Amino acid sequence: MATTASPPSAYPPLNVRVHTPRLSLLGATDELLERLVPTVRKGVATGPPWPFDDPMSLYEDSPEREWRWLRAVWSGRGRVSADSWRLYFVVVVDGEPVGMQDLMGVDFATFGTTTTFSWLDPDARGNGLGKEMRRAVLHLAFEGMGALEASSDAFVDNHASNGVSEALGYVPNGVSWDTRRGERAQIKCWRLTREEWTGRRRDDIELVGVADCLPVLGIAPPASGQPA
Secondary structure, three states, rough: OOOOOOOOOOOHHOOEEEEEEEEEEEEOOOOHHHHHHHHHHHHHOOOOOOOOOHHHHHHHHHHOOHHHHHHHHHHHHHHHOOOOEEEEEEEEEEEEEEEEEEEEEHHHHHOOEEEEEEEEOHOOOOHHHHHHHHHHHHHHHHHHOOOOOEEEEEEOOHHHHHHHHHHHOOEEEEEEEEEEEOOOEEEEEEEEHHHHHHHOOOOEEEEEHHHHHHHHOOOOOOOOOOOO
C-alpha cells in the first residue's frame, strides 16, 4: 500500500513498517502522533463497552487526554530492553492516521510470546479494519520476529475485539480481571499458536525495516524466513 515516506529515523523501531492492501502500520514517530491528536482530542471511549483504565483509553477531558496519551507513548518508547518492549504503530489508511496498533513482548527471547493492543477511530470501525490491523501486526510477530505464540484479551462484553480474536484463529485461554472506570470487570483471554497462524498465513503483507529493529529488542533473526 503506497504511503508517503518520512526520512528514516536514527532509532530503528521507528522505521518499521507493515503494509497490507488495505492499510499500513507505521512506526509511531512524533510527526504521526501529532496527526492523531485530533482523533484523540475528540475522544475514543464514548460509550460501553468501556476499555481498560489505561492512558490509551482516553477517559480524561481535553487537553489532559492528549497530554496523558502522548506521555504514555513517549514513556513506553523509552523503556525498551530484551526483557520487556512495546512497539507503537500508527494505523494509516489512504494516507490518513485512524488509530494505533501496538505489539508487546516480555522475555521474548525465552518464551517467544507477544501481546497486542489497539484502538481505532470510532468513525473507522465496522468495516474490517480491526481484523486487518491485527493480521498485519501478527505477520510482524510471527514472520518478522519468529514468535511462537500471541495472546490477546478483552473485556467479556467487548464483542468486537473478541470477535476479531476468534475470527483470526485464537482459542480461549481462560479469564482474568481488570478495572475500567475504577470498577472490577472480567477479561476474556485468547491464545494463537504459531502453527495456527501458519495455516492462515497471508502472502500479501510486506514487512520493512524489521532486521535493523531486532537487535534493539534483543531478538535474534528468525531461523526461517528473512525479515525485511
